[in-house]
Amino acid sequence: MLAKGHLVPAVELAKLLAARDEHLSIRVLLYKLHFDADADSYMQSLLSENTRRVQYVQLPDRPPQIPKDAVPNYPMLMGGIIESQKSQVREVLSELKSRDSGAPKLAGIVIDMFCTTMIDVANEHEVPAYVFYTSTASMIGLRHHVQTVLDGSDESADLREFSVSTYVNTVPSKLFPPVWLNKHAPYAHHTRRIISESKGILVNTFSELEPYAVAALTNNPTVPTIYPVGPLIDLKAAGKDNPKGDTIMKWLDTQPPSSVIFLCFGSMGCFDVSQLKEIAHAVENSGFRFLWSMRKPPGKEQHLAMPSEYDDFGHVLPEGFLERTSGIGRVTGWAPQTQVLGHPAVGGFVTHCGWNSVLESIWFGVPMAAWPLYAEQQMNAFSLVKEVGVAAEIKIDYMKDAPVLVGADQIEGGIREVMEGESGIRKKAKELMEKARNALVEGGSSYSSLGRFIEEYSN
Structure with a gap:
């Protein structure tokens, strides 16, 4: 996990899973961001909160893998950082798999929506890769739709306004960053892998907020199983004693x-x-x-x-x-x-x-x-x-x-x-x-969805 906006809900998800499944142990892998002091401070606070069942591991620094002479931008730097950590993640998974027979079995990995390169590592170790999607369920449908159009075009698509199964209203493309309409952009690559290679997608939303989107994705046979598990919020947010x-x-x-x-x-x-x-x-x-x-x-x-x-x-x-x-x-x-x-x-x-x-x-x-x-x-x-x-x-x-x-x-x-x-x-x-609030309590939609995810990886 990298940026704080993605890390905080992922940590809340880890805590929620540990609370629901007493047989589960979790390791959360972290990488230091030298240009984001707030994220680094949050990561350091996590390292002091290790428990027997939820442990935070800071991976060693590695120089980002970016092309020589390139002027770095945020997506390029993030991609380079993630790529540079594949060998470290391999080592962690190898260590977990090589433990004695009495140790917990490696059930799978949950990766951030922008860390899809780690699906390669999961495949090497023959464990399922699930994606944690820190945006909306509607966005999954939108990105999948745009990607399908892009993959059928030569370079980029001319999309002005169109219908998407996860939205009630037609969607104006003026709301897209231009990079979304480039089939060779990193975002396009992530979308392809999330849809075609992940075992399931955990989404930080709840069904009552996006009923149309959740239903559309659930009924779409080309999309992996969707698990709405939110809202995942740190109600004890760091900084309250500032x-x-x-x-x-x-x-x-x-x-x-x-x-x-x-x-x-x-x-x-x-x-x-x-x-x-x-x-x-x-x-x-x-x-x-x-x-x-x-x-x-x-x-x-x-x-x-x-x-x-x-x-x-x-x-x-x-x-x-x-x-x-x-x-x-x-x-x-x-x-x-x-x-x-x-x-x-x-x-x-x-x-x-x-x-x-x-x-x-x-x-x-x-x-x-x-x-x-x-x-x-x-x-x-x-x-x-x-x-x-x-x-x-x-x-x-x-x-x-x-x-x-x-x-x-x-x-x-x-x-x-x-x-x-x-x-x-x-x-x-x-x-x-x-x-x-009702979604997260026993019998609520997200509570039940998380239960289905626990059954999935347990089996």
Whole structure:
């Protein structure tokens, strides 16, 4: 497992499996990401939490396998890191298989959706490979559909709007990153292997959230068995004892119920100064209480750097904004997102629609205003706004780094739709909260799905 957004739900899955199957022992293999201090810190905390049945193993550093003279980008670096670890994973599996006859039998491996090269290692050891899909069930159907079209074309496909079995509505291709329509891109390779070579797919979702998608995939004979096992959320998220987090939570304690709009765009979400000023005008003009988590973009020459903290928010916000809003709002850098969303003062969430953030918001019944930035977030936003009805739209076709400025009026409109009155969005959020929690208890849909997975690998 690599990026923190993929690792956290995988760890929760490991804990859940260990709790359900007393005969199961799990090893979670980790690789240090030197450019992501937050992920590395989380990995280090895991290494101190080893138990007899759930053990975390940090693999030795290996230089990424990337072409000489290539300018590294994030997908290339991730692919190179994963490829460089195949020999280490082989050693771990060989050690597990060579233990004496009284030791637990190796039942299989669960790999991240971007680690499909490890299917080779599973095949070498003659054990099944299951994929842990940290996105939506709908996305599996979409990627499978696009891949089928691409494989029947020469290079790339001209897809403008089309129907996919996992979506109720037609899907506009303007929501796709261009790389998705390139049959030679790494994403295409992962999709092929997930569909054609994995034994099953564990998805961080629940049937009540995506009933149409889960049914479509379950009834598709070309797709491996689907196991919706979510929502997988770390409710004891690291950072809750951070002094900055304590200050934020104490401020929320002084606010009325459901009165605060929370703006947070994930660990990689950031904007340039002109866009920050539009957000500030929108927040101020709305008049709502607010908590805004703002991150500083890395320099343009820093291809793989993560956003960082601002030294002074006043340098990038409209003159006098902090003073004028000091009575109703707070601007901060890092914020303990899970704890904030769980606070009764929070009444709405302006989000980049990263899937972990979406599931946390649903878990706490907080309605969303959708403003996706990159990767599959546009399709997540499409689902939340058009399919599920649990989010208002700010701009669901926004693409990070595109020359587009989202105006203050448009942002304010999304905030108002979420925060004003007992909207249908707010009612839907509360209904989904109950369904999400019921899915994980005995008799719930995800509880039962995990039971089917346990039966599968046990046999």
